[in-house]
Amino acid sequence: MSEYVLNTPEDQAAMLARIGVSSIEDLFTPIPLELRLGRPLHIPPALSEVELSHHMHTLANRNQSASSAVCFLGGGAYDHFIPSVVDAIAGRSEFYTAYTPYQAEASQGTLQAIFEYQTLMCQLTGLDVANASLYEGGSAVAEAVLMAMGITGRSGDILLAESVHPEYRQVVETYTANLGCRVVTLPTPEGFLNPDDVAAAVNDQTICVVAQSPNFFGHLEELHAIGAVTQKAGAIFIHSFDPISVGLMKRSADYGVDIAVAEGQGLGTPLGFGGPYLGILACRKEYVRKIPGRLVGQTVDRHGKRCWTLTLQPREQHIARAKATSNICTNQGLFALRAAVYLTALGPQGLRETAELCLRKAHYAARKLGQLDGVALRFPGRPFVKEFAVQVPGNVESLLGQLRGLGYHAGLSLGRWYPAFRDSFSVAVTEQRTKSEIDGLAQAMQSRLA
């Protein structure tokens, strides 16, 4: 008997007798013999837990993680601290071994937690409605764009700022490639989207404008002005935001945004090489029936007691099928829970202090690095909160490689996505980074640049 299987040979014999067949093989008769594999799968032999443990430790030790090097990498995934309470709650198997709360009466724990998550996302964005989660930041932008198509009924241009995360832009292009609309990238040569360029690009068939602020370089966009020209053209204004920076910054609704989306990884989810993460989506209430994915609503039970259940399901794939607002089924429930616990653990003051620590440390780092010979801020004068771009002499990749050798994941080479910025890299500074780590990075850079 293999691991996790329980029926003894005696059980199996009795079960087969009850079924009325003589062997397990008899149960597979619907599969034609000529389609059978007829050989063992070519995968490695079984490992005991002890052997698997050795194997996994060996593999883990071949990686240089954010815990064995100092991490200044950002670009949509950040090394924020995760309070112990997040793991304690998300580690309760009553949460993590349950599934989608189809049976409301046996899932009030998950349902209430998601209802609270939806409320927290509304508080974080200032918008009216949030869904129960999407996969991650990139497909969240794509789902918002699809929503905008549904809301406007237009089939013209989708305008994306070039300063939006390059991978998010790719996702939007892939998702819309077969839908008859056009994705137009608005250039950001100075590291931000100029509202005048938006004004020049929009027309009465424009579906939406997508801006990210803080943007991929870490700098802030002029959202008010962008939103005004977008909405004047009757297009939907989509904002990709950073949920940690909201501790200090205006919220999406304060900027007049129609649909706000975000990568929620910073809210209590480990870096984990890119996933599972959390896609956040919130919008104005008039768009509620265009929202993709699950929604939890409040109701009462037979005795009038307040409770929660999945609701507005006619939008969803299992009912609407080809007419659904999205094909999403399984979402990121456990990571919505992590985000809710994280935000509650921090509270308003904790979130503000976290955002302020990021802001001050990022500015300190920018000052230290900017003082090095030949190093300059790539976009001087543009405001930033926890991430910024620096320009360095010589080959960026080679410099970053040398800094890795000294124990620093120093930043992301921008040339990989932006050929014009191949002399620059972005540096992200979270509340976890200390003054001595920042000073250490500055010294290491100085030694390599000398």
Added chain:
Amino acid sequence: MNNTQSTELLFEISKTGRRCHRLPVCDVPVDEPLESLLPDAHRAAEPPPLPEVGEIDLIRHYTNLSTRNMSIDTNFYPLGSCTMKYNPKRHERFAGLPGFAALHPLQDDETLQGMLELLFHMQEYLAEISGLPAVSLQPAAGAQGELTALFVAAAYFRDKGETQRKKVLVPDSAHGTNPASAALAGFEAVTVKSTPGGLVDLDDLRAKIGPDTAVFMITNPNTLGLFEKQIQTITTLLHEQGALVYLDGANMNAILGITRPGDFGADMQHYNVHKTFTGPHGGGGPGSGPIAVREFLAPYLPAPVVVQDGDRYRLEYDMPKSIGRVRSFFGNVGILFRGYCYIRTLGPDGLKDVSEQAVLNANYLRARVAEGYDIPHAGPCMHEFVASARGLLREKKIRAMDIAKRLLDYGYHAPTVYFPLVVPEALMMEPTETESRETLDAFADTLLAIRNEEPDMLRTAPHTHIISRADEVKAAKEPVLRWK
């Protein structure tokens, strides 16, 4: 369960001034005023109005919430189509190793050799299990895997100049995600009927296949738990017309090491790693939905994929015909990681045993349930089966939903109800291989006993949970989607 527990929301227990997590003192100079670092145009006067609670309040709140859930670790969970098998604890421990959990997604490949090695081998295992050689681990869930495969199909046909292929055929027993994905990928979804025996109606399929057919999406074993015996005839029909066959891999738990989609004619498939290879379902995710495709479709897969160069592994982005990306970063690595641990723990014989025992359990439960319920389709079934409460509806006005709710009172999660749509009053049960004969017997005995209870007892069920039956109509009519 204790019905008197408070159901106050976080926002209702909040009290100004309380907090849980405290931050360190700022160790860089704080001489500059905030307004000089962050201009007024962007700075908020106040932080968002989040709840304020102490640590023990937070822990009690969520710990109490957790007790209001059924879960695999507390209850038998025969939710058809969802493969709710045991989630091994060792996976959680290994996933938490800092050498995996603390890896940034944009780190240099040279610092990721252990992770890339694991993912490279995961690609290989999934290729071997499906019989389809090229794998993308990028899709975040099964539905996104379907969508990705349809994007691949669209790109392939565009490349061949066959843009007239606008239709995707979908059996009426298919998951709702199939037609939804087809529409999202710009195709028209066309429904193909099932026969009374529960299999694809070949005549209807023949009538609907044409030069405008792009893809046939088939679930095999299908959602009735039946293996489509004529699968080779079906795939030949599609291939003769130059169309592609997509396998919805939701039901792979029935066929591991027994038959392979690539060997029965599928050109593309997705996996639900969280189902077949036991990622915890997390109260509704995360999942992971990798796809495997034939060699001629490999150029269109999303980038990057993991490749091996000598003894090094690296991410390959240079794929000029790629459809692009369906999400940021590599994929739902945490779930892929658990799937890898599972495949390594079981090995080739263990995986085959999984399917054999899953099919044995399903057939045994089917035989026991048949003692009191209609089972519209002939057996043997594969890993799941669909019973119907239509007899009870006729005789006693008891619906599938009433049975489902009453099961909750006895400590069983309900089966999937009202799906697939082709069976009236459907009760879809998937016991999985990780349950014992004793559990199946106890569940079947309960299901049979419920049948003879007072109808009102069922119609008003459940009776032992923190709430009685929720008013879903009110929830939809007067939507309250947030606390205010």
